[in-house]
Structures are given as C-alpha cells and as structure tokens.
Amino acid sequence: MSSDIKESSMNAYNLKVLAESCQVNEILKSISSRWKMQILYSISKEVQQFSLLKKAFPSLSDQVLGKRLTELSDEGLTIKSSIPDTMPPQIIYTVTPKGSRLLEIILELHLWGQQEK
Amino acid sequence: MSSDIKESSMNAYNLKVLAESCQVNEILKSISSRWKMQILYSISKEVQQFSLLKKAFPSLSDQVLGKRLTELSDEGLTIKSSIPDTMPPQIIYTVTPKGSRLLEIILELHLWGQQEK
DNA sequence: CCGCATCCCTTTGGATACTG
DNA sequence: CAGTATCCAAAGGGATGCGG
Numbered sequence: 236m237s238s239d240i241k242e243s244s245m246n247a248y249n250l251k252v253l254a255e256s257c258q259v260n261e262i263l264k265s266i267s268s269r270w271k272m273q274i275l276y277s278i279s280k281e282v283q284q285f286s287l288l289k290k291a292f293p294s295l296s297d298q299v300l301g302k303r304l305t306e307l308s309d310e311g312l313t314i315k316s317s318i319p320d321t322m323p324p325q326i327i328y329t330v331t332p333k334g335s336r337l338l339e340i341i342l343e344l345h346l347w348g349q350q351e352k
Numbered sequence: 353m354s355s356d357i358k359e360s361s362m363n364a365y366n367l368k369v370l371a372e373s374c375q376v377n378e379i380l381k382s383i384s385s386r387w388k389m390q391i392l393y394s395i396s397k398e399v400q401q402f403s404l405l406k407k408a409f410p411s412l413s414d415q416v417l418g419k420r421l422t423e424l425s426d427e428g429l430t431i432k433s434s435i436p437d438t439m440p441p442q443i444i445y446t447v448t449p450k451g452s453r454l455l456e457i458i459l460e461l462h463l464w465g466q467q468e469k
Numbered sequence: 470c471c472g473c474a475t476c477c478c479t480t481t482g483g484a485t486a487c488t489g
Numbered sequence: 490c491a492g493t494a495t496c497c498a499a500a501g502g503g504a505t506g507c508g509g
Binding site: 401402414418442443 | 490491492493494
C-alpha cells in the first residue's frame, strides 16, 4: 500500500490535496441533495413548518421533505422545536448560526452563477 | 397551470424563492459530481495533464476523468489547449477566471466544514 | 397535522475493452 | 499519450400507503 504510493508520482502535496478535497466532496454531496438548500433558505425566511414548506414546494413529496428536515437537523443546520401548549402541537424549524453561514456561501454561489463569464 | 398557482398558497415571494433556488440547485448538482472540484483544484495547482491527474488520483478511472474534463471545459471552468509543435502533442488544461472564482467559494465551503459549530 | 416504511425507477459512477 | 463506447451496479428520489 505505502509502497504503491512510493512507486507512483504521488507526493505529500498531492496526498494533501486529495485528503482536503475529499472533505469538500462530502460537503458538496450532502448539500446538493435535491431541495435541501431551498428548504433551508425557506426556513430562514420564516417558512418554518412542514405544511407551509409543502405549500411552498408543491412538487416536493412528503417523505423527501421529511428526510431533508431530518438531515438538516442531524447536521446541525436547523433546530426542531415543538410548542407544547398548543393544540394541535406546532412543530417549527429554525436555522442555526452554522446553517446561516452556509446560506451566505450558497448566496455567493448563486451570484457566481448569475455572472456569465 | 397558472390557475393552479393561483389556487394554491403560493405567492410572488415563494415563486421567487423557488426560481432562484433552482438555479442554485443546478449549480450544486453540477459541481458536486464526484472528483470534479478536486480535479479543478489540481489543475489550478499545476497538475494540468491527463496523465498527471491520473497519477494524482489513483482511484479515479480514465473515463470518469475524461468526462469531468469535458464537463469542466463545457462549463467554461477550464480551457483545453494543445501544444502543436511537440511530439507527442501535449494537451494541457488551465483554469479560467470563472473557475478561479468558483474555487474561492469552494475554499470557503471547506473552511466552513472545518468549523464544528 | 407530521411524518415513516416500502417499493420502483432513473441517474450516476465505475469496470472492461477499444481507438486516434 | 489522451481519450471513447458499452455495459453494469449502486444510490437517490418519487409514489403509494400506513402510523403517531
């Protein structure tokens, strides 16, 4: 294994590139799941409930929405909180600081896409 | 079609969100193709030939590398140029300004991933 | 009202083999 | 050296139907 690396033209620099880029790749793979960033953005804009999100994205199915909301919470991009004194109990999603910072980068990406050249 | 939108709870704001985000979604889908950003980054760091890229990423197959290089050129992120007076003819890839700006955003994404919270 | 389990189908990455 | 063509396996998203 290590001898293979020695034999090839790989050097410490390239290994570093590989290692670092793989992290980015995981991030990219994660955030590029369909609807994910739209949902995160919507939550940041006060569309914070399951039913409201459904209405905002008519072509988004329930189970994909649920999946995305779970993922977003698991990754620390949103917080899921329920208001116990209401009936029926309301569940709302809010964006964490980490999610906020991600949205700023996504915005840059959006602006980058606007430029033609 | 337009009557559907009228009947639903969609408003101008949500439509705008939807439209804008979809562009981002396409961008995300495009740049999150496996190896793509690693390849772009490597090219920016003087790893500019097919064979060198192959060596830099041993687990990357020929036809995926070729595919990514084609995509990168088609999207205006790299320029493919051949040096005609050499034998065998060398083909090198260079990053365009557009590609460069994208890499800056990717770097931010990388830094974002480094932060835990 | 807020989701999850299951099944299916499309997309995408990868292996093998072949060309200018 | 620099790719391309074809085929195949895995993963992701969507539809249907069911539970808390």
